[in-house]
Structures are given as C-alpha cells and as structure tokens.
Amino acid sequence: MEWILWGIAFVILILIGYWQLVIAEGAHLGPRVVTLLYDWTAHRYDRVKSFDEAEEARFLGHPLAAALSDWDEPWVLDVATGTGRLPQALLHQPEFAGQVFGLDLSAKMLRVADQHLKSHQSQASLLLASATQLPFANQQFEAVTCLEALEFFADARQTLQEMVRVLQPGGWLLITNRVGWEARLMPGHTWTRAQLVSILRGLPLTDISVRPWQSYYDLAWARKRDLEMGNKKMWGAIL
Numbered sequence: 001m002e003w004i005l006w007g008i009a010f011v012i013l014i015l016i017g018y019w020q021l022v023i024a025e026g027a028h029l030g031p032r033v034v035t036l037l038y039d040w041t042a043h044r045y046d047r048v049k050s051f052d053e054a055e056e057a058r059f060l061g062h063p064l065a066a067a068l069s070d071w072d073e074p075w076v077l078d079v080a081t082g083t084g085r086l087p088q089a090l091l092h093q094p095e096f097a098g099q100v101f102g103l104d105l106s107a108k109m110l111r112v113a114d115q116h117l118k119s120h121q122s123q124a125s126l127l128l129a130s131a132t133q134l135p136f137a138n139q140q141f142e143a144v145t146c147l148e149a150l151e152f153f154a155d156a157r158q159t160l161q162e163m164v165r166v167l168q169p170g171g172w173l174l175i176t177n178r179v180g181w182e183a184r185l186m187p188g189h190t191w192t193r194a195q196l197v198s199i200l201r202g203l204p205l206t207d208i209s210v211r212p213w214q215s216y217y218d219l220a221w222a223r224k225r226d227l228e229m230g231n232k233k234m235w236g237a238i239l
C-alpha cells in the first residue's frame with residue numbers, strides 16, 4: 001500500500017515539475033530560473049520555433065518599418081529579444097535605416113542573436129540587462145517591442161510602464177499577450193484580451209489595437225500619446 005502512495009506522490013511531483021518548468025517555463029519561479037532555462041535551450045530555440053521569414057516580414061518587419069517611416073533614423077528597443085527575431089525581421093526591410101537595440105537577460109540567447117545580426121552590425125546592438133529596469137533615459141525610442149515575453153516578467157504591468165517610459169511621444173509599442181490554453185496554466189502572469197486592453201488604456205497610449213496572431217498569442221499595437229501635439233491642437237482650437 002505504501003509503495004502506491006509513493007508512486008502517486010512521484011507522479012504528482014513529475015506533473016508539477018513539467019507544469020512549472022516546461023509549460024510555464026519557470027515564470028512562477030523567478031527571473032533566475034527563466035534565464036537558466038533559456039540559457040540551456042538557446043542552441044535549439046530557433047529550431048523549435050522555426051520562424052517563417054515571409055510571415056515574420058508580413059506581421060512584424062514590414063508593418064513596423066512602415067509605422068516608423070515618419071522618422072529618418074528611428075531607434076527601436078526590442079525587450080527580451082531572445083535570438084534577435086524582431087531585429088532580424090526589421091533589418092531585412094530595406095527602407096529601415098535606423099538602429100535596433102536588443103535586450104535580454106539570457107547571455108546564451110544573445111550569443112545566438114549576435115550570430116544572426118553579424119551582417120547588420122552597424123545597425124544592431126545587444127545588451128545583457130533586465131526588462132524590469134531598462135537602462136535608458138525617458139523617451140529614447142521611436143518604437144519599443146516585446147514579443148512572447150511579458151508572461152515571464154515578475155510584474156508585467158510595471159514592465160509595460162517601463163517600456164512606455166522610454167518610448168517617445170508618438171512612438172509605437174508592439175507587444176504580444178499569451179492567450180492560448182497554456183495561458184490559463186500561468187496564473188498571475190497572463191491577461192485576457194479584455195484585461196490587456198484595459199491595462200493599455202490605463203497608460204498614456206492611443207491607437208490601441210489587439211488582434212489574434214499565432215496560436216498562443218495576440219499581437220497588440222499602440223502609440224504613445226503625444227501630449228504636446230494634443231496641447232498644440234487644443235491651443236489651435238481655442239485661438
């Protein structure tokens with residue numbers, strides 16, 4: 001009888017381990033565990049994801065380059081860049097003449113990103129830093145992006161505020177929100193579509209749009225409110 005109880009306890013332990021380490025990818029266990037898991041799996045990340053270049057251009061590179069066409073040499077910050085997926089998609093767009101900064105906590109993911117971005121060295125920089133305290137002054141970037149990573153941050157709402165802080169007025173925010181069945185297995189780390197919209201509305205953002213994207217993610221666009229422009233418009237209306 002006793003060995004059956006031990007067997008049940010063992011199976012429960014394996015299931016909890018699978019849930020926390022494989023499905024939730026360490027999200028409930030803190031940034032050190034998340035980073036460790038990404039360091040371990042960095043060499044096979046691209047193979048597992050098998051990104052399609054045309055799809056990446058269609059949903060990320062092309063629309064972002066188009067959104068940034070008002071600026072000559074825009075600066076883009078990709079938070080939790082991983083193996084440099086967003087920088088690659090953007091730098092493949094011939095009309096993009098700006099700079100991309102990719103930030104991540106996993107040194108091994110950044111090492112793979114560095115290999116991918118070798119041919120765009122003059123336009124790409126990589127930084128080992130945490131998304132929760134971005135090492136940049138206010139309003140430095142014309143766009144801030146964060147794909148497939150919000151769910152790993154200890155306080156995603158605060159990290160979103162941090163992204164908006166470094167975004168210049170009129171600049172673009174492009175993020176993903178995990179919504180598939182796995183999202184329900186990451187309580188406290190994921191939001192429903194309605195919750196995300198409500199959080200974005202609480203920030204100084206406008207032009208908010210959230211659309212289903214890949215199987216497990218929504219893709220959200222928003223623009224930082226340009227208070228100065230708003231004021232000028234208001235004065236114009238009053239005068």
Ligand SMILES: C[S@@+](CC[C@H](N)C(=O)[O-])C[C@H]1O[C@@H](n2cnc3c(N)ncnc32)[C@H](O)[C@@H]1O
Pocket residue numbers: 031034035038079080081082083084085086103104105106109129130131132146147148149152153
């Ligand atoms: C699923 S990958 C996404 C990578 C890339 N954005 C993409 O779409 O392929 C999640 C990334 O978030 C990074 N990450 C997790 N927590 C982080 C934190 N607090 N600060 C910076 N990066 C973090 C991980 O190291 C990992 O590279």
